[in-house]
Amino acid sequence: MANLTIIQLNDTHGHMESHWEGFYGKEISYQMVGGFARIANYVKKKKDENPNVLFIDNGDTLHGTGPAVLSKGEALIPVLSNLMLDVWVPGNWDFAYGPIQLMKLANRLPYPTVACNVFDSIHGTPIFRPYIVKEMKGLKVGIIGLTYPFEDKTMPSSFSEGLHFTLGLDVLPKYIEQLRDREKVNLVILIEHIGLPLSQKLATLVSGIDVILSGHSHDRIKLPLKVNDTLIIQAGSHGSFLGQLDLEWNNGKIVDYTYQLIPLYKHQFEEDQQTKELIEQAIQPYQKILDPVLGKTLTPLHRMYLHQTSMDNFITDSYMHYFEGDVSFSHGWRYGVPILPGQITMKDIWQMIPSNPELFTIEAEGRKLLQILERNLTSVYARDPFHQMGGYILRSTELFMALKPYNSDGQRIEHIEIKGKPLQMDKIYKVIGAGKQDFRELGDHKKFLGIKAHDVIKEFLRDIKEYQRENNGLIVSI
Numbered sequence: 159m160a161n162l163t164i165i166q167l168n169d170t171h172g173h174m175e176s177h178w179e180g181f182y183g184k185e186i187s188y189q190m191v192g193g194f195a196r197i198a199n200y201v202k203k204k205k206d207e208n209p210n211v212l213f214i215d216n217g218d219t220l221h222g223t224g225p226a227v228l229s230k231g232e233a234l235i236p237v238l239s240n241l242m243l244d245v246w247v248p249g250n251w252d253f254a255y256g257p258i259q260l261m262k263l264a265n266r267l268p269y270p271t272v273a274c275n276v277f278d279s280i281h282g283t284p285i286f287r288p289y290i291v292k293e294m295k296g297l298k299v300g301i302i303g304l305t306y307p308f309e310d311k312t313m314p315s316s317f318s319e320g321l322h323f324t325l326g327l328d329v330l331p332k333y334i335e336q337l338r339d340r341e342k343v344n345l346v347i348l349i350e351h352i353g354l355p356l357s358q359k360l361a362t363l364v365s366g367i368d369v370i371l372s373g374h375s376h377d378r379i380k381l382p383l384k385v386n387d388t389l390i391i392q393a394g395s396h397g398s399f400l401g402q403l404d405l406e407w408n409n410g411k412i413v414d415y416t417y418q419l420i421p422l423y424k425h426q427f428e429e430d431q432q433t434k435e436l437i438e439q440a441i442q443p444y445q446k447i448l449d450p451v452l453g454k455t456l457t458p459l460h461r462m463y464l465h466q467t468s469m470d471n472f473i474t475d476s477y478m479h480y481f482e483g484d485v486s487f488s489h490g491w492r493y494g495v496p497i498l499p500g501q502i503t504m505k506d507i508w509q510m511i512p513s514n515p516e517l518f519t520i521e522a523e524g525r526k527l528l529q530i531l532e533r534n535l536t537s538v539y540a541r542d543p544f545h546q547m548g549g550y551i552l553r554s555t556e557l558f559m560a561l562k563p564y565n566s567d568g569q570r571i572e573h574i575e576i577k578g579k580p581l582q583m584d585k586i587y588k589v590i591g592a593g594k595q596d597f598r599e600l601g602d603h604k605k606f607l608g609i610k611a612h613d614v615i616k617e618f619l620r621d622i623k624e625y626q627r628e629n630n631g632l633i634v635s636i
Contacts, residue, residue: 164402165402171396173193173222174237180462192398192399194428214246217252219252220254221512228508231263241433255592257317270287275307289337300338330360330364356543368388369390485555514611515593520603572636
């Protein structure tokens with residue numbers, strides 16, 4: 159009989175400090191949670207109490223806040239190095255500074271980086287170790303990494319330059335066999351950044367995995383999912399939560415387990431002072447950039463919903479304020495912690511839209527807009543999880559859409575209006591957006607405006623002073 163505790167951290171998106179987090183109920187409530195100092199204190203205590211503790215990071219770690227992006231991930235390295243992590247797998251946003259910078263950052267971490275499904279596109283060789291083996295007391299554990307498989311399809315091309323990505327289905331059985339037969343491990347853990355729906359399908363196709371630690375989709379799993387003989391967990395996002403899976407192993411199998419999703423409430427969990435000081439040192443060089451107050455919001459800004467959110471309404475409203483058009487869009491990002499009513503600072507803007515994309519306009523026929531919106535819905539709702547490549551639904555201002563998520567691909571939109579009038583297939587619409595991720599198929603037709611999102615938002619707040627907007631239910635499932 160042997161015991162193992164697995165502590166999971168995923169999708170922190172550069173959030174080193176404590177922050178507000180939204181909690182679901184009849185209404186969304188907000189609590190101050192998280193922060194790497196709080197995480198460090200919890201993990202250190204667990205490791206002091208028990209030699210059989212694995213602390214694992216599922217990626218999307220190095221990008222998402224001002225200090226992270228302004229330093230190209232460098233600011234986080236001293237802090238991450240103090241967290242007592244055992245291994246991590248990169249997420250899609252960890253490639254944002256380009257593959258060379260990611261490998262440079264990974265090499266500076268005191269724990270290994272694993273990913274079995276990303277290769278040098280010229281030689282076909284893996285750029286990271288596919289797996290590691292951890293010797294525990296009474297247990298030998300194999301840990302395989304699986305990074306985001308659609309990096310070269312859905313993210314800007316600079317993220318994946320010189321790299322090739324796969325779903326990993328061709329190599330996973332080989333590595334599981336190596337771990338079982340050659341390395342003689344007792345347990346196989348897959349740490350992935352592919353999202354919960356994909357991990358569930360993967361568990362039906364690949365045998366021999368005892369536990370899947372899932373990342374990417376920001377799901378707050380309160381009870382482990384069991385698919386065949388595989389347990390699957392995921393622990394929310396932004397370092398607001400930790401997932402803790404306690405296993406009992408005997409005679410070649412898991413005989414018992416308990417799991418808890420742990421919200422890291424500020425009033426319940428203490429901070430590690432050394433890590434807190436490292437965070438302050440990491441942030442200090444960027445304070446003059448992050449501290450300026452830009453305006454106020456009277457509406458809580460968040461990304462808690464799949465369809466329409468106040469944070470993205472704020473962004474697309476600012477685009478429409480800057481440039482007169484028929485409809486504005488913003489990407490359906492999942493990251494970004496809530497901003498409560500009160501002052502909006504540059505720190506808030508950096509974590510709301512850290513990619514700071516350049517604005518563009520496109521003139522597109524109504525039928526083309528309909529095709530693009532249907533493809534976006536497919537990337538969110540596809541029946542085959544391996545076709546789900548998006549985040550949330552495209553965010554918008556001046557768009558009304560009624561949809562049936564369970565319909566077939568290309569047939570989900572039941573009704574659509576722009577500026578209160580039904581979409582006309584032959585009409586040319588002036589569309590406002592930002593960046594390279596959205597409207598990729600119309601990339602050659604984008605007219606970039608020479609101004610980035612942060613400056614547009616600053617101008618918006620300078621003009622309106624206070625932001626207030628009701629969530630009008632303009633994207634509805636029926």
